[in-house]
Amino acid sequence: MKKIITLLFLGLTVAFVSCGDEKTETGTDWFLTPVAEVNGTTVGLSCQTRFGEGVLENTSVGFSYATIVDNKIGAFADVAGSAVDGAGIAATLTGLQPETNYLVFAYAGLSTGRVQSQGAVFKTGQDDMPDPDPDRPAFGTPAASGVTKTEAMLSCTFSFDDTADYDVYFRYKPVSSGSYDRVTVSTGTGTKTAALSGLTPGTTYEFALCADWGGQTYTSSAATFTTSSDGGGGGNTGLAKYSGWPELVPENKSNSDYHYAYHICPDFSVGGHKARNYTVCFSAKHHCPVWVAAPRHACYQNNSGRTNAYRQDPDISADIQYKSKSTGGGCNKGHMLGSAERETTSAVNKQVFYYTNIAPQYSSGYNTGGGGWNTLEDWIDGKVCRDTTYLVIGTYFESYTDGYGMSASPKKISFGGRSDVSCPTMFYIAALRTKRGDTGKSVLNCSADELMCVAFVRAHNNGLKGQKVTSKEMMSITDLEKLTGHAFFTNVPNAPKASYKASDWGL
Template identity: 45%
Template structure:
């Protein structure tokens, strides 16, 4: 729609004379210049007046307009749907001739006679209603295996099927260029099967329309191919919380810990870095069967992780030694308060591999503690699955353990979460569709915070994957990691 406020470059005195002889005196003192907003062959007319409030109530007002054809003004018509709002007169002029110049002015029939505004002109458009832009549904991936996946997305597009093309584009998140696969044109569901994918890889994709030199894209979807032949924790295909296991011999160690007491089953899994002497991530289920109770108390049974060689772990029988980079506390990756069902189960949260050096005042005892507590609000009967991670953008800060070993201090900490949207489907999360699942992440620079809330640091899971190089929730093929509904998370 274009706004036009222009005087017709004709002799306006001649035009005024031709519009009728009943105009007396200088009426422009009562009107400002009218304005026209043109959309095809429909024009929205407005004109501000200088009449006092209420003067135009119950007064016949409107606009008179006529086409200009070959330099000659045609017959005038009067608008039939004029409105008054205080001092403003407005009207919609419709069904006008396309690509035609019109002259128009506002009027008011007072008791003393008709008074009229200055004359302006406008030109109508071609009369064609432009086709609406393509409308896309939510992209999803189904049937994801180590090397294959099926992409899906709905398309609504009211257009001749001969002058545009439709295709999916996809790539590994770590790759630079998209690959394209064409699909038939026309409205409706679009689907395509992909083959030759790389195991243990995060992919993103979109449905695209190319039309008249322009490109239109759906929102981004994502999926993660399972790890295929990787060893260790990757074999636990029904542990929804597990990230992809990365093969880093000599550095990464993996361990799965099982509850020694209630509620039974798995407790948590850990990816531990020998080089950093600290956890890379800890993955675990969250349910009231783990959190209800008071088994933690004054437990604090600090000790080596019995699954990972003690020689690569820090000695944290006391806290980290202060250094020139600061003083750090033994920050739990899986919080002690998250495992209150039984004392032996809680004791496992005090393994040294579950610790990370954290600033105490303003971080571990502040915003991080608030985040841990608020995550309990999202526990549901279907189970909430979580990963807590440490990220090392650099290795510039260090501290010492109690055996004088160097420990690298993380630059960032994060949590990623996934659960069913309703919370009570009664089904395994890996069997749900993407619109039945919600996931989100929280990303923090490791520094002192004051007055901040965890909700200020919410991110999509895909965003955190891009920062860390980790791949989350590979065992949940329909996890909507690229989307984020911040209103869903009460954190």
Template identity: 30%
Template sequence: MISNHPPYKTIFFILCFFLTLSSCSDNSEGENPVLPGQISWKTASSVTADAGSATLSISGTTGVKWTAEITAGASWCSFVSNDFTGSGQTVHGEVKDGLNILYLYYAANTDSEERTAAISFTFDGETEPHILSLKQVAAGQSVLPDFEGGYAETPAHKQDANYIYVTHYVKLDNRNVRNYSLCFDKTKKAALWVAYPLHKAYTSGDAGRVEDWNFDPSFESSFQPELFRSYKNSNNNSYDRGHQIPSADRQATDEMNRQTFYFSNMTPQLGQLNQKMWGKLEAKVRTYNCEDTLYVVTGAYFANTSTTTYDGAGNLVPVPTNYFKVLLRTKSGKTGKYVSDCTASELKAIGFWVDQKSYGNVEPPRSICTSVADIEQKTGFTFFPTIPDAVKQDYNPTDWNIN
């Protein structure tokens, strides 16, 4: 992982810069009123559990004075590198010509819970401060990128105390690459969506099914179903440990495939669905691979929680009423561009809405096809937020080889 620390010479320059600014007079009597400035995160507002620094970008009229204060999290955040004693809690400055940045340093988080710091930033002439927050994830948990500049397949975040957001990474060709991201609902003991890119780089290989069933190490096992053994039969129904990101979509390395066997990726899925039509749908999705990337979000929907079953340890868990997939790719498959840089005419998308029932051993029918916008309305999630709405409102099953 690339360090967030600036070079030591840069740190020395910034510290001297702050000391110089702190000695400047705040006397502005007789001056014209100063317009307020703007402050925002130049880098992400969510950071890893490792120690590092985040960057704030300051803009405004040259000469406007400002004050930044850490109002929450001063025990692990500071405006002075490696000083978490509280002496680096406040800093003063003024807007200069050119680039204006401020580093916020943070210590490593060794706890099992995420934590949040708050920064109050005030420009002279303003009556209300700007409040920014910095979230540091728990030890061992990965950061789900902020949406701006984030991954094309990652749905927009929804704030909910019961949601846990996780991104899993793997080594591929000596590089750290994302495997998949998920939004886990503690009350459902299941992921509401799992988002992932699909490309031959992920599917080419002979990893096979490692069958290494295990808890997701990114968050507490008490929130997850225990699935070393499969779900117990309930109400004369036989439920499989149904993958949301399929094992067959991750064949490049054993590590990549192993992560698909985390319990956070499982839901109780009827065997007559999982092993037949749903399995054929998963296989068909893999045929949509292209030189550009195919983006996939698979999810479970709970219209109600009245149907339940038991996990391998005998704990009661709700059963999804529906499953869905939403897909996005370029029409030609070989533009060489990010989807966020494509026009609506260059993109195509489709959704699949599936009932928790047996469809028989059939190919995916047209009846399950719908628009991404329709599934957004059904689930309340916003998918592929960087693309034009027109792409999400349109779909053509024939374009996806659905007869």
């Protein structure tokens, strides 16, 4: 019996924006709610859009879906190559897990980036695997569930009943590097499962179900999952709040110390949609920003000027923020996302003067002319390309020694009208962009070979004044994840987080 389901999954509206890249979308502007026609474990998906005639004809469209098990969303897989019928798109999913809830979004990859619908939930019925094709192995759609820091459960339906000898197995590897590992499963028609362990935290893996028969290897479609991050933070799911924001760090819901705000530009739009300004994670314990994530592009940098509109962030509890713009502890007010990087309008600039975007930085040799941090910021400005560049600017509060041998130890200082502010021991900038810099493509649609990402790390120390940027301060994103406990660029599965080349950055 077929069931048609159009259940809106509240609270999971996805938003997009960036100049020359993603837009801010609730989904209702361009898409109606996806419809799922369920027939056992085969599901027909369709979604009507409000795009004009012909817009979708030469566009990458499809659906992105994931299991929902115990109220937890699994890894998303894309179904590309969907059929376009006027202003609608359609696709068929086969071999899904029986009697399982799924979350699905429709998407379209426009020249300005990927836009996505609101989510809908459907539940599959009982297993309705078709009769096996005796001529060759047949596969359903692979899925991953129960993903942790080091473990994952893979599943995929399989159909083949030949009596000859053959092998069936899952193969998997990190998307950015490495060779395939395999886990052998039983032969014969049915749902195949494999439990993986010993995985690397904070890593995106690709996998598929394979069958070796008659001297050939047959494979299912490929799917991916991302392990959660290792380190002191813990609890990261790898799922950022908005899947279309490449710079976004997943919320650590297990850490009650962290408070988040997602700031949208009040009067600056791109393609008719309000652009995002920045996202901040702020610590109640340290009374200081933990990280600020933001896109960088020339469109944010017009000539509205600096507002100096210091004030508390209205989206984060006032009692954990600074109480005034006063300084102390030998520090001045250091912007995480700089004022000059957000001067497209006065209202946009005022947002970067929220106290949640301010950290104490030493005034004599760090956040001053020729200071260690200012030197790095100026250098990063020169790496912002025509394509959007994505940055995460962060702090660290444990004892730290950087590549130059400069050290800092934890301490509390009086700052911003408080006497209990943690003085960061290190600041970092994690950066992601295209290698070429002028591809006109979203990083979400780039291969690993087209991308580069790395972290630049400097201790909070006055001794770095005048220090030029060198490879000594570079760190892979994977190593930064291990150090900080945060997961970076999880929305970009092909980001080469485990490696970098100093020469790609001109060093």
